[in-house]
Amino acid sequence: MVTLKDIAERAGVSMMTVSRVMNGNQDKVSEKTAAKIRSLAEEMEYIPNSSARSLAAKSSKIIAVILRDSSVYNPLADPYSSTLLGYITKEVQQRGYYVMIHLVQDFSNITFSLRSWNAEGAVFLGVFDDEIRHIQHNNHIPLVFTDSYSNVRQLINIGLDDYKGGELAAGHFYEKGHRILAFAGPFTKTGGVISRRCQGFSDALARRALTITPEHIYDLEKMDAEDIIDTILDDPEPPTGIFAFSDEFAMELYNAASRKGVSIPGSLSIIGFDDLPVGRSLPSPLTTIRQDIKGKAKEACRILFAHIDDPDKPSESVILDVKLIPRDSVKDIPQI
Amino acid sequence: MVTLKDIAERAGVSMMTVSRVMNGNQDKVSEKTAAKIRSLAEEMEYIPNSSARSLAAKSSKIIAVILRDSSVYNPLADPYSSTLLGYITKEVQQRGYYVMIHLVQDFSNITFSLRSWNAEGAVFLGVFDDEIRHIQHNNHIPLVFTDSYSNVRQLINIGLDDYKGGELAAGHFYEKGHRILAFAGPFTKTGGVISRRCQGFSDALARRALTITPEHIYDLEKMDAEDIIDTILDDPEPPTGIFAFSDEFAMELYNAASRKGVSIPGSLSIIGFDDLPVGRSLPSPLTTIRQDIKGKAKEACRILFAHIDDPDKPSESVILDVKLIPRDSVKDIPQI
DNA sequence: CTGAAAGCGCTTACAG
DNA sequence: CTGAAAGCGCTTACAG
Numbered sequence: 074m075v076t077l078k079d080i081a082e083r084a085g086v087s088m089m090t091v092s093r094v095m096n097g098n099q100d101k102v103s104e105k106t107a108a109k110i111r112s113l114a115e116e117m118e119y120i121p122n123s124s125a126r127s128l129a130a131k132s133s134k135i136i137a138v139i140l141r142d143s144s145v146y147n148p149l150a151d152p153y154s155s156t157l158l159g160y161i162t163k164e165v166q167q168r169g170y171y172v173m174i175h176l177v178q179d180f181s182n183i184t185f186s187l188r189s190w191n192a193e194g195a196v197f198l199g200v201f202d203d204e205i206r207h208i209q210h211n212n213h214i215p216l217v218f219t220d221s222y223s224n225v226r227q228l229i230n231i232g233l234d235d236y237k238g239g240e241l242a243a244g245h246f247y248e249k250g251h252r253i254l255a256f257a258g259p260f261t262k263t264g265g266v267i268s269r270r271c272q273g274f275s276d277a278l279a280r281r282a283l284t285i286t287p288e289h290i291y292d293l294e295k296m297d298a299e300d301i302i303d304t305i306l307d308d309p310e311p312p313t314g315i316f317a318f319s320d321e322f323a324m325e326l327y328n329a330a331s332r333k334g335v336s337i338p339g340s341l342s343i344i345g346f347d348d349l350p351v352g353r354s355l356p357s358p359l360t361t362i363r364q365d366i367k368g369k370a371k372e373a374c375r376i377l378f379a380h381i382d383d384p385d386k387p388s389e390s391v392i393l394d395v396k397l398i399p400r401d402s403v404k405d406i407p408q409i
Numbered sequence: 410m411v412t413l414k415d416i417a418e419r420a421g422v423s424m425m426t427v428s429r430v431m432n433g434n435q436d437k438v439s440e441k442t443a444a445k446i447r448s449l450a451e452e453m454e455y456i457p458n459s460s461a462r463s464l465a466a467k468s469s470k471i472i473a474v475i476l477r478d479s480s481v482y483n484p485l486a487d488p489y490s491s492t493l494l495g496y497i498t499k500e501v502q503q504r505g506y507y508v509m510i511h512l513v514q515d516f517s518n519i520t521f522s523l524r525s526w527n528a529e530g531a532v533f534l535g536v537f538d539d540e541i542r543h544i545q546h547n548n549h550i551p552l553v554f555t556d557s558y559s560n561v562r563q564l565i566n567i568g569l570d571d572y573k574g575g576e577l578a579a580g581h582f583y584e585k586g587h588r589i590l591a592f593a594g595p596f597t598k599t600g601g602v603i604s605r606r607c608q609g610f611s612d613a614l615a616r617r618a619l620t621i622t623p624e625h626i627y628d629l630e631k632m633d634a635e636d637i638i639d640t641i642l643d644d645p646e647p648p649t650g651i652f653a654f655s656d657e658f659a660m661e662l663y664n665a666a667s668r669k670g671v672s673i674p675g676s677l678s679i680i681g682f683d684d685l686p687v688g689r690s691l692p693s694p695l696t697t698i699r700q701d702i703k704g705k706a707k708e709a710c711r712i713l714f715a716h717i718d719d720p721d722k723p724s725e726s727v728i729l730d731v732k733l734i735p736r737d738s739v740k741d742i743p744q745i
Numbered sequence: 746c747t748g749a750a751a752g753c754g755c756t757t758a759c760a761g
Numbered sequence: 762c763t764g765a766a767a768g769c770g771c772t773t774a775c776a777g
Contacts, residue, residue: 076754087764092756103762120524124469125754127460128769132756142499147703149495150686152488159485162510163478171526174498174508188456190507298690324690331692350486351687354634354660356667367483412770423748428772439746461770464753 075119083117084110095121127191134170136377137187137195138162142176152321152349153366154198157219160370161196168378180204184211194377197221202265215380217373222265229380230390231373235266238362239273241397242316242344245360247281250406251314251342254278255289257301257326258318267318270346274316291315293322298329305341306333314342314403320349320361327355327402338404348398358400369393411455419453420446431457463527470506472713473523473531474498478512488657488685489702490534493555496706497532504714516540520547530713533557538601551716553709558601565716566726567709571602574698575609577733578652578680581696583617586742587650587678590614591625593637593662594654603654606682610652627651629658634665641677642669649678650739656681656688656697663691663738674740684734694736705729 077095081088086106093102094110102110113119127133138161140148149155162172173190177183180201187195194215201208205223209216218230246254256274258267275285289312291301305311317323323345327337335341337357345352345361352359372391380386413431417424422442429438430446438446449455463469474497476484485491498508509526513519516537523531530551537544541559545552554566582590592610594603611621625648627637641647653659659681663673671677673693681688681697688695708727716722 074754078754088755089764090762093763096756106762120521122464122527122754123525124460124463124527125769126756128458128464128771129754129756131769133460147492147495147499149485149491149498150488152486152491155485155488155491155495156483159483159491159512162485162512163483166512171522172510174510176495176498176502185456186507189459191458191460324687328690328692351660354664356664410770414770424771425748426746429747432772442746458770461753462772464755465770465772467753467772 074122075117076122077119080110080113080117080119084113086110095119131191133191133193135173135190135192136165136170137173137175137183137190137192139175139177139183139195139197141199141201142178144178148176148199152351153319153347156349156366157198157370160367161373164370164374168374180208183208187212187214193381196373196377200266215377215384217377219369219373220266222269227388228390229376229388231369231376232390232392233266233364233369234392234395235269236273236276238346238364238395239270239275239316240277241362241395242346243274243277243281245344245397245399245403246314246316246342247278247283249314249342249403250408251403252283253289253310253312253314254283254285255291255305255312255315256285256318257291257293257315257322259293261292261294270316270318293318298322298325299333301326302329302333302335302341306335312341313406314344316344316346318346320345320347320352320359323359323361323402324351324355327359338402342403344403353400355402357402360400360402361398363396363398365393410458411453412458413455416446416449416453416455420449422446431455467527469527469529471509471526471528472501472506473509473511473519473526473528475511475513475519475531475533477535477537478514480514484512484535488687489655489683492685492702493534493706496703497709500706500710504710516544519544523548523550529717532709532713536602551713551720553713555705555709556602558605563724564726565712565724567705567712567729568726569602569700569705569729570731571605572609572612574682574700574731575606575611575652576613577698577731578682579610579613579617581680581733581735581739582650582652582678583614583619585650585678585739586744587739588619589625589646589648589650590619590621591627591641591648591651592621592654593627593629593651593658595629597628597630606652606654629654634658634661635669637662638665638669638671638677642671649742650680651677652680652682654682656683656685656695659695659697659738660687660691663695674738678739680739689736691738693738696736696738697734699732699734701729 077088077091081091091110094107142148165172175186196217198219200221202221202223205225220232221230256271278285317326323343326343330337330341345359348361348363352361413424413427417427427446430443478484501508511522532553534555538557538559541561556568557566592607614621653662659679662679666673666677681695684697684699688697
C-alpha cells in the first residue's frame with residue numbers, strides 16, 4: 074500500500090507538502106513541486122486512505138441515506154423510493170462523497186451508525202414524523218428529510234405540494250363531468266403525505282359543492298385493489314373516478330378492474346400520482362399528478378451540501394410543485 | 410465524544426481491557442470487570458469510531474455494492490436491480506456490516522473507492538463480463554458477481570439457469586399448442602444472460618422441430634414494445650407467443666398490445682421472466698419464469714462472508730434454479 | 746487476566 | 762513556500 078510517506082520520501086519533501094498537493098491546496102506549494110508530486114502519485118498509484126483522513130480531519134465524506142425497513146417488506150421494491158435513492162446517489166457521488174445505505178426499523182440504531190462513521194450528513198426517505206424530534210436531538214449534522222410533515226421547527230424538508238396534487242385531481246375529474254369520486258391510499262403508514270393528498274382532493278370537491286363520503290375513502294391498510302373494485306361493483310352509488318395515492322397503486326387498481334371486467338376509463342376513471350414510467354405504458358395511459366423525483370433528489374442534495382459547507386445556515390425547506398398530466402384514464406362524461 | 414480512553418479512566422483499567430470487552434473477547438477478561446465496563450459504556454453512550462478501528466485493524470466492515478451507471482438512465486429505476494440491492498443490504502446489515510453504493514460508468518474508478526475505504530468485499534450487480542478480469546486483477550478482496558457469464562476461472566458468480574428458463578418457456582408454449590414463437594430482449598446491453606435465455610428457448614424449440622426465425626428475435630436495442638406489436642401486426646406469419654426477457658418488459662408489451670387492440674392472451678401470448686409482483690396484478694396474470702431474488706441475495710452474501718472469513722477458500726459459483734409459473738397470459742391453442 | 750508501547754495513515758496547528 | 766511535532770481513536774503484538 075502506497076502512503077503519503079512513500080511519496081514524500083521519493084519526492085524528497087515532507088508528508089505535509091504531499092498532503093497539501095493531494096488535497097488541492099496548491100496555492101501554498103510551488104507549481105514545480107506540485108507537478109512532481111502529482112506525477113509521482115499517479116505513477117505509484119497512490120490511493121488516499123479514507124479512514125485515516127476521516128479520523129484525522131473528522132470529515133468522512135460519507136452521506137447516510139436512511140430508509141424505513143420492515144421485516145416483511147423490501148423498502149427498495151418500492152419504485153418511488155428506489156428511484157429517488159438512485160438520483161440521490163448520483164448527486165452525492167458527483168460531489169466526491171459516498172453513500173452508505175441504512176435500512177432501519179428502529180431509530181435508536183441510526184444514531185449509532187451515523188456517529189460511528191462520522192457521517193457528514195443524512196437524507197431520510199419515507200416518513201418519519203414521530204421520530205424527527207428524537208433524531209434531530211441526537212444527531213448534530215445536517216439532516217434532510219423528504220416528504221415529511223412535522224411540527225418541528227428548524228426542519229430541513231424537501232416535500233411536495235401534496236395538497237395541490239389532490240386539488241388538481243379533483244379539478245380534473247370535475248371538469249370531465251365526474252360528480253361521485255373516491256380516494257385510495259394507505260392511511261396509517263405513510264402519514265402526512267397521503268392525508269394531504271386526500272384533504273386537497275376533498276376540499277377542492279367541497280368547493281364545487283361535492284362531498285366525498287367516508288365510504289369512498291378506501292384505506293389500503295384494510296383493503297387491496299381487488300376489494301376496492303368489488304366494493305364499487307356492489308355500491309348503489311358507485312364513484313365514477315378514483316384518485317389513487319400513487320401510480321404504482323393506480324396500476325394495481327387498473328389491472329384489478331380489467332380482471333373483473335370493469336373497463337378503464339369506460340366504467341371507472343383513475344388518476345394516479347408520481348408519473349412513473351409505468352403509467353405511460355398502460356393500455357389507456359394514466360392521467361396522473363407528476364412530481365419531479367430527480368428534482369427532489371437535486372434539491373435534497375443542494376441543501377444538504379449547503380449545510381455541510383456552512384453548518385450555521387438557517388434551515389430551509391422546499392416544497393416542489395406538482396402538475397396534472399392529463400392522459401387517457403379519465404373519461405369525459407357529458408353533463409346533461 | 411466518548412472514547413475508549415474515557416471509559417478506561419472511569420473504570421480504572423487500561424484501554425486494552427475496554428477494547429477487549431467492546432469486541433466481545435471476553436474470555437480473556439474477568440466477568441466482573443467486563444460487566445462494569447459494559448454498564449459504563451452504556452451509561453456514557455459510547456459509540457466506537459469506525460474510522461479508527463478501520464485504520465488500526467484494517468477491517469472496515471464495509472461491503473461495496475456496485476451497479477453500472479449511465480448518464481441517461483437511473484440504474485435503480487430497474488425493479489430487478491433495486492429489489493436485489495434491497496435484499497443484499499438487509500443481509501449485509503444483519504451481519505453488522507455496512508453497505509456503500511457505487512454507481513459506476515468506468516471501472517478504473519471502482520478500484521479507487523474500494524481501496525480508499527478498504528472495503529472488505531464487493532458485490533457487483535448487472536453484467537460486467539468484459540471488465541471482470543481487470544477488476545479482479547486490481548482488487549484482492551472477495552468479489553461476488555451476479556448474473557455474469559465469463560471465461561475467467563476463479564470467479565465467484567451467483568447466477569441463474571437462464572438457459573433452462575428459455576427451455577421452460579419454449580416447452581410451455583409448445584404444450585399449449587403454439588408453433589410460431591418470438592423472443593424479445595436487449596441483446597448488446599445485458600450480455601450473457603439474455604443470449605442464454607434466447608438460446609435455451611430456441612434450442613428447446615428446435616428439439617421439437619420448430620425454428621425461431623431471425624425476424625422473430627426482437628432486439629430491444631433497436632425497437633420498443635410498440636414497434637414489436639406493429640411488426641407482429643404486419644407479419645404475414647406472426648408469432649402467437651412471445652418470450653420476454655423480463656417481467657417489466659413483458660408488462661410493457663402487454664400494455665402496448667392492449668393499446669393497439671391486440672388482446673392478451675387472445676391474439677398474443679406472453680411469458681415473462683423474474684416473477685415480479687407486477688406480473689401477478691395484470692388483467693391476465695402473467696405466466697413467467699420465476700427466479701428467487703431474495704435467495705440470490707442470500708447466496709451472494711453467504712459466499713461473500715465465507716470468503717471474508719477465510720480468504721483462501723476456493724472460489725465457488727452458484728447457479729440458482731428457475732421455475733415455470735403458469736398463469737393466464739398464454740392461450741391454449743387446440744391442435745387440429 | 747491485564748497493560749504499556751508502538752503504530753495504522755492521515756491532518757491540524759503551529760513555526761519559520 | 763515548507764516542515765517537525767502532536768494527535769485523531771483504535772488495535773496489534775507483545776510482555777507479564
